Amino acid sequence: MEIDGPVCPAAETEPRPIAEVGERRGRVLVVDDDPDMLALLEEALRDEGYLVAGAADTLSAMIHLLGRPVDVLVLDWKMPDLDGFVLLDSVRRSLPNLPVIFITAHNHPDIQRKALAYGAFGFLAKPFPVRLLVAEIQGALINQARERASVASDVSPEGT
Numbered sequence: 001m002e003i004d005g006p007v008c009p010a011a012e013t014e015p016r017p018i019a020e021v022g023e024r025r026g027r028v029l030v031v032d033d034d035p036d037m038l039a040l041l042e043e044a045l046r047d048e049g050y051l052v053a054g055a056a057d058t059l060s061a062m063i064h065l066l067g068r069p070v071d072v073l074v075l076d077w078k079m080p081d082l083d084g085f086v087l088l089d090s091v092r093r094s095l096p097n098l099p100v101i102f103i104t105a106h107n108h109p110d111i112q113r114k115a116l117a118y119g120a121f122g123f124l125a126k127p128f129p130v131r132l133l134v135a136e137i138q139g140a141l142i143n144q145a146r147e148r149a150s151v152a153s154d155v156s157p158e159g160t
Contacts, residue, residue: 025049026071026141031061031087032103033079037126041074044130050137058082062090070098072140074133075120077104077111085118092119097147099140101133 028050032038038054045052053068055061058079064070073091077084084102091098099121104111107125115123121143122136 025051026137027051027053027069028072028074028137029053029055029061029064029070030074031055031058031079031084032074032076033057034076037076041130041133045134045137048134058084058087061087065091065095065098071144072121072137073098073100074137075100075102077102077106077115085114088115088118088120097144099144101136101140103128103133 025048028045030038030041030045030052032041032054033056035056038056042052042054053064053070055064058081061073061075065073075084075087079087084104088100088102091100096119100119101122101124102112102115102120103124103126105126112123112125121140124132124136
């Protein structure tokens, strides 16, 4: 993956528990089974001011999504348990307004089309500069805020 800065040292091979740091710009859940990629993305997004949680498999991600609010989901396609499309489909049914940014090292037009057809907000092929992921996340958060404002104006009584 291209990065803006140093590469993170190798991470442990065992899946790690979800870790969080202070909230400023939004809550992001990153799901990737590659421990180096997961560590890199978590660190880079924390440096950008996001509250970041990481999951090394889809089951951990599902558990996190059931119990904790998330503003954006960054989801890898190839995972050791269930692939990213299974989680994306589940998220669309249970959290239809959660923006999902699909990431994969398998850059194929069919995968991109399928991710977008399943309702992904964005798609990035690895390697990618971290600044592109940050731009996708910001776009998702801005879009989400606009949708919330639109819904709020639709339900507020006229003249108030």
